[in-house]
Amino acid sequence: MDTRDSIRPIGPIVIDIENITKDYVMGEEIVRALRGISLQIHRNEYVAIMGPSGSGKSTLMNMFGCLDTPTSGRYEFNGKNVASMDDDELAAIRNREIGFVFQTFNLLPRSTSLRNVELPLIYAGMDPEARQERATQALVDVGLGDRIHHKPNELSGGQRQRVAIARALVNNPSIILADEPTGNLDSKTGEEIMALLEHLYHRGNTIILVTHERDIAAHARRTVRLRDGIVESDERVSVAQLESVAVS
Amino acid sequence: MKRLLYELAESWKIAVAQMRSNMTRSTLTALGVIIGIVAVTLMGTAIGGIQVGFDKSMSIFGDDVLYVGQWPWKNVDDWWNYRDRRKIKTEYADELNRMITMTPNSNLAIAIPTSSVYRSVKYTDSEVNNVLIRGTVSDYIITSTFDFKEGRFFNELESRGGANVCVIGYDVADGLFPSTSPIDKSVMINGQPFKVVGVISKQGSFLGLFSLDSIVVMPLPAFQKYFTAKSEAEVLVKVKDKTKLADAKDELAGLMRRVRGLPPEKKDDFSINEQQALKSTLDPIKNSIAIAGLFITGLSLFVGAIGIMNITFVSVKERTKEIGTRKALGARRRTILLQFLIESTALCLLGGIIGLTFSFLMCSLIGVAFPSFPIRFSSELVFVSMFVSVLTGLVSGFAPAWTASRLDPVTALRYE
Numbered sequence: 001m002d003t004r005d006s007i008r009p010i011g012p013i014v015i016d017i018e019n020i021t022k023d024y025v026m027g028e029e030i031v032r033a034l035r036g037i038s039l040q041i042h043r044n045e046y047v048a049i050m051g052p053s054g055s056g057k058s059t060l061m062n063m064f065g066c067l068d069t070p071t072s073g074r075y076e077f078n079g080k081n082v083a084s085m086d087d088d089e090l091a092a093i094r095n096r097e098i099g100f101v102f103q104t105f106n107l108l109p110r111s112t113s114l115r116n117v118e119l120p121l122i123y124a125g126m127d128p129e130a131r132q133e134r135a136t137q138a139l140v141d142v143g144l145g146d147r148i149h150h151k152p153n154e155l156s157g158g159q160r161q162r163v164a165i166a167r168a169l170v171n172n173p174s175i176i177l178a179d180e181p182t183g184n185l186d187s188k189t190g191e192e193i194m195a196l197l198e199h200l201y202h203r204g205n206t207i208i209l210v211t212h213e214r215d216i217a218a219h220a221r222r223t224v225r226l227r228d229g230i231v232e233s234d235e236r237v238s239v240a241q242l243e244s245v246a247v248s
Numbered sequence: 249m250k251r252l253l254y255e256l257a258e259s260w261k262i263a264v265a266q267m268r269s270n271m272t273r274s275t276l277t278a279l280g281v282i283i284g285i286v287a288v289t290l291m292g293t294a295i296g297g298i299q300v301g302f303d304k305s306m307s308i309f310g311d312d313v314l315y316v317g318q319w320p321w322k323n324v325d326d327w328w329n330y331r332d333r334r335k336i337k338t339e340y341a342d343e344l345n346r347m348i349t350m351t352p353n354s355n356l357a358i359a360i361p362t363s364s365v366y367r368s369v370k371y372t373d374s375e376v377n378n379v380l381i382r383g384t385v386s387d388y389i390i391t392s393t394f395d396f397k398e399g400r401f402f403n404e405l406e407s408r409g410g411a412n413v414c415v416i417g418y419d420v421a422d423g424l425f426p427s428t429s430p431i432d433k434s435v436m437i438n439g440q441p442f443k444v445v446g447v448i449s450k451q452g453s454f455l456g457l458f459s460l461d462s463i464v465v466m467p468l469p470a471f472q473k474y475f476t477a478k479s480e481a482e483v484l485v486k487v488k489d490k491t492k493l494a495d496a497k498d499e500l501a502g503l504m505r506r507v508r509g510l511p512p513e514k515k516d517d518f519s520i521n522e523q524q525a526l527k528s529t530l531d532p533i534k535n536s537i538a539i540a541g542l543f544i545t546g547l548s549l550f551v552g553a554i555g556i557m558n559i560t561f562v563s564v565k566e567r568t569k570e571i572g573t574r575k576a577l578g579a580r581r582r583t584i585l586l587q588f589l590i591e592s593t594a595l596c597l598l599g600g601i602i603g604l605t606f607s608f609l610m611c612s613l614i615g616v617a618f619p620s621f622p623i624r625f626s627s628e629l630v631f632v633s634m635f636v637s638v639l640t641g642l643v644s645g646f647a648p649a650w651t652a653s654r655l656d657p658v659t660a661l662r663y664e
Contacts, residue, residue, distance in 0.1 A: 067576060067657045088580045095578020102661075106573040110265050122258050123578040125251030167577070 011043025014174050014206055015064060020073030020083075021229075022059050033059040034070070035229035041208065043174070046201045048209045048220035055226040058179075061210045065098055065177050066090045078174060095123050099168025103180035105160045107152040107167075113139055114148045117167045124171060138166040142196060158189035165196060175206045182216055194219050255583050256590070263591040266563070267598070274595060277559045281599025281640065282606065284549030289607040289633050291545040295538045296624035302534055305454045309523040312490035313391045314500055316340070316483040320519040322529040333517045334508070336481045338363050338468060341385075343507050344483065344500075355496035356503075357486040360387050363471055365479040369416075369464060370436040371424035379420055380463045381437060383471020383479075391484045397421070399431045399446030402467055406445075410469025415446040417463035435464075438474050442466060455530075493522065549636070552599065553644040560592045560648035571652055572660030585653040592645025593638055600637025604630060 022034040033056045041047055051057040062068040063075060066082055069090070075082045077093060085093070100106075107116050117138055121131035139148050142162040152160055161181060168176050178197065182190030198219060201207050211217050218237070225232040267274040309315070318333050338361035348356045362384045368377045386407035402413050414435070421430050421444075434441040442464070451460040471479075487496040497520055504518055564571070571584055611625045 062658050065576065067661070088582075091575065091578050091580045094576060100576045102573075106569065106576075106661075108570060108573070110269055119258075119574070120577045122254050123251075123574075123580075123583065125254060127250075128254070171578075 011045075011206075013040050014043050014078055015039065015041040016074075016076040017063070017070075018074040020063065020070040020075055022056075022063070022068070023071045033229055034063075036073070037226075037229070037231055039224065039231065039234070041175070041206070043206055044201070044204055046197075046207045046209070046219070046221045048211060048217035048223045049226065050211060050214075050217050050223055051226035051232075052212065054228075056229040057210055057212075057226050059229075060226065061177060061179055061208075064175070064208055065100060066093045091123075095120055096171060097174040099165075099171065099173040099176040101161070101164050101168050101176060101178040101181045103183040105152070105157075105164045105184070107160055107163055109152055112149050112151055113144060113155070113163045113166075116152070116163055117170050120167060120171045135166070135170055138170040139163070141169065142166045156189075157185050158192055161185060161189075161193050162196065165193070165200075169200070169205075175208055176200065177208050177210075179210045180212075181209070182211075182213075190216070255586060259583075259587040259590040260594070262587060263594040266591055267595065273559065274598075277555050278595055278599035278602065280552030280555035281549070281596050281637065282552075282603040284545075284552035284640075285600050285603030285633055285637060286607045286610070287545035287548045288542065288636065289604060289629055290610065291541045292629050292632070293607070293611050293623045293625050295541060296626060296629070298534065298537070300624055301452075302455065302530070304452065306523055306527055308393060308451065308454065308460060309526065310391055310393060310486075311523050312487050312493070313522070314485045314487065314493075314497060315521040316485065316500070316504060317519055317521060318480075321521040321526045330519075336483060336518060338383075338472075338481045338483070340504070340507050341483045344485065344503055347503050347506065351499075355488055355492050355499050357488045358387060358390065360385055360391060360484045360486070361468060361481065362388065362484060363468065363475075363479045363481040365471075365475045367437050367475070369420055369424065371430075371433065374424045376420050376423040376462065378462065379417075381471065381475060382463065382465050383468040383475070384465060385468055388465065388484075391486050394451055395449045397447045397449045398429060399444070401446055401465075407467045408469070410467050410473065412440065412442045412466075412470055413445045414442040414464050414466040415448060416444055416465075417448050417459075418450040418461035419459055420462060420464060421447045437464065440474050442470075493524070497522070549640065553596075553640045556592050556595055556641065557644040557647060559595075560588055560645050561651070563591065564588060564648045564652040568655065568660050568663040571655050572657050572663065575655070575657040576661060581653040584655075585649045588649035588652050589642060589645045592649070593641030596637045596641030596644070597634070600634055600640075603637075604633050 017040075018038045019036045020034055020038075021032065021036055024031040024033055035056075037056075037060065049057050049060060059068070063070055066077065066085075067090075069075075069083055069085070073083070077097060080093075082090070082093065094100075108119070114132070114135055117135040118131050121134060126134070136145075136148055139145060142165050144159060144162050144166065147155060147159060147163075152163070155163065165176075165181075176197075181197070182193055185193060194216065197207055197209070207220070209217065209220055217223055220237065222234070222236045224234045315321075316336060318336055319330055324330060341359040341361035344356075344359035348354050348359065362382055364380055364382045366378050367381045368375055369379045386402055386404045389401045397418065399415070401415055402411070405411075406413050416430060416435070420435075424430065424435060425433065430444045430447055432443060434443050436442075448461070448463070453459045485496075485500055487493060489496075500520055501516060504520070505516065508517065510517065574584065608625060611623055614623055
């Protein structure tokens with residue numbers, strides 16, 4: 001592993017999960033979505049979570065995103081025990097520590113790019129001037145400095161996803177959680193979005209990418225494969241391998 | 249605290265944007281509230297008008313005058329017990345006055361005899377029917393609340409002498425002398441001429457039931473000379489201190505028993521009436537009219553509120569995914585709850601303002617078209633109906649907003 005990644009110092013642990021399970025009750029049946037998963041994700045890692053549908057990757061992503069709490073097991077986010085938090089505490093964690101990027105962008109349709117990006121800052125209680133400045137900067141950072149007053153229906157798919165990424169970034173979260181971020185984009189635009197994520201990674205962000213596409217996952221430096229609710233494999237990929245994938 | 253403020257501002261912006269983007273839907277929903285508020289406020293103005301009319305009618309009786317008569321001013325179930333009572337006589341007034349002057353520290357000031365009958369009044373070819381003809385003394389003016397449009401009341405000399413003079417009410421003057429002054433003209437009652445010395449200003453009607461302006465007042469001796477048949481007498485007694493009305497009433501009852509020569513074991517065979525007692529008889533009727541009216545019109549507001557609740561539920565359902573997104577971005581339960589509460593409240597407030605504007609215009613129109621119609625638009629009414637609108641919004645928005653705030657973020661995000 002003589003790549004430039006291998007010489008990057010490994011940062012402190014952001015996500016630390018140990019033996020977590022998640023059961024869903026569907027009618028009379030209990031579906032065991034996660035059957036005991038342990039993972040550690042450090043600051044400034046770029047991790048892809050892969051797996052076929054039904055493997056539990058969506059459930060795991062909901063755990064990472066503090067949208068849901070595990071049935072059993074330990075989950076610490078930046079050293080704080082998430083498993084026992086109530087709804088409002090989880091909301092505060094999501095607001096400050098996690099930036100979501102969704103497959104379907106999830107922008108507010110009638111609000112401008114600026115107002116969409118401002119939203120997390122409103123929930124954080126920031127002053128109007130400061131939040132406008134921060135949101136504008138975030139939009140400039142993703143290359144949309146000239147689109148701040150456009151509404152989602154006036155933007156292309158790639159631009160919408162950039163707005164969503166700006167929104168995910170604006171609170172300086174500990175992790176960016178991207179769930180199939182290119183799933184609704186054509187491959188060229190998808191590559192542009194992946195390049196943007198790559199750029200963010202190099203700026204020091206921690207990125208967790210959930211995908212079922214191999215060539216999208218190949219952008220990450222570490223791939224966790226799930227199957228039937230357990231970790232099937234967890235490997236670090238070199239940039240050399242990454243480049244060979246890109247060439248092929 | 250600051251965060252709450254920003255969240256409120258944000259919710260307000262969303263609510264306005266939401267109403268704009270669903271113009272038709274918002275308008276139709278608000279229409280329910282508009283109709284409700286119009287109905288309630290119009291009923292409110294009508295009740296206000298009735299209240300004013302009621303108070304005005306009551307003030308005719310004066311709050312410091314006791315009325316001694318055969319019948320009480322209330323509904324009685326055993327009317328036969330009252331029917332056979334001895335008639336009240338105008339002479340009682342003289343006896344009462346004598347006893348009052350002999351009683352030291354009496355609560356009573358003066359007793360005034362009256363006797364009334366209904367007759368037609370003529371002047372040349374004109375005639376006014378069913379006029380209350382009342383004979384009394386010159387002191388009658390003390391117990392009355394009326395002003396004079398022209399002329400004066402008859403004086404003591406005319407009163408004692410039983411001169412053929414009279415004071416006429418506004419309606420009588422208007423009916424018989426549409427273009428000239430009635431002063432010093434002679435009107436004919438029962439074939440007898442009476443010289444008009446004064447015209448009473450317009451007094452309106454008593455509870456809208458009968459006119460107080462269809463009246464002729466004349467000296468008692470003159471009245472007794474021509475109108476003894478079927479006349480009904482009543483003695484008015486003015487009290488000195490209206491705060492001691494109950495004492496005065498007791499004293500008067502005692503005096504009346506002496507006048508009538510009633511032994512202690514017999515019950516009163518007369519009734520002492522007063523404004524307050526009449527008020528307390530009529531108040532429950534007036535109040536139940538008000539309550540029934542407000543209840544019925546309140547139903548239409550209730551229907552409007554159900555419309556708001558329904559549309560807020562629809563809005564929550566439609567925007568489930570948005571709620572999920574907001575929750576993912578850090579919106580707390582309270583934030584979501586407030587957002588939808590503000591939406592429903594904004595809609596109701598809008599409906600309330602439009603409704604109030606409508607009813608203000610309608611009140612003004614009614615006021616111009618029918619000046620005598622009892623209707624009153626007050627600032628309290630504005631305040632109350634705004635309050636009611638906001639309350640309607642909060643109440644009807646609460647259930648949907650609560651549902652929204654409780655949504656599970658994972659389920660909400662997955663909702664299509």
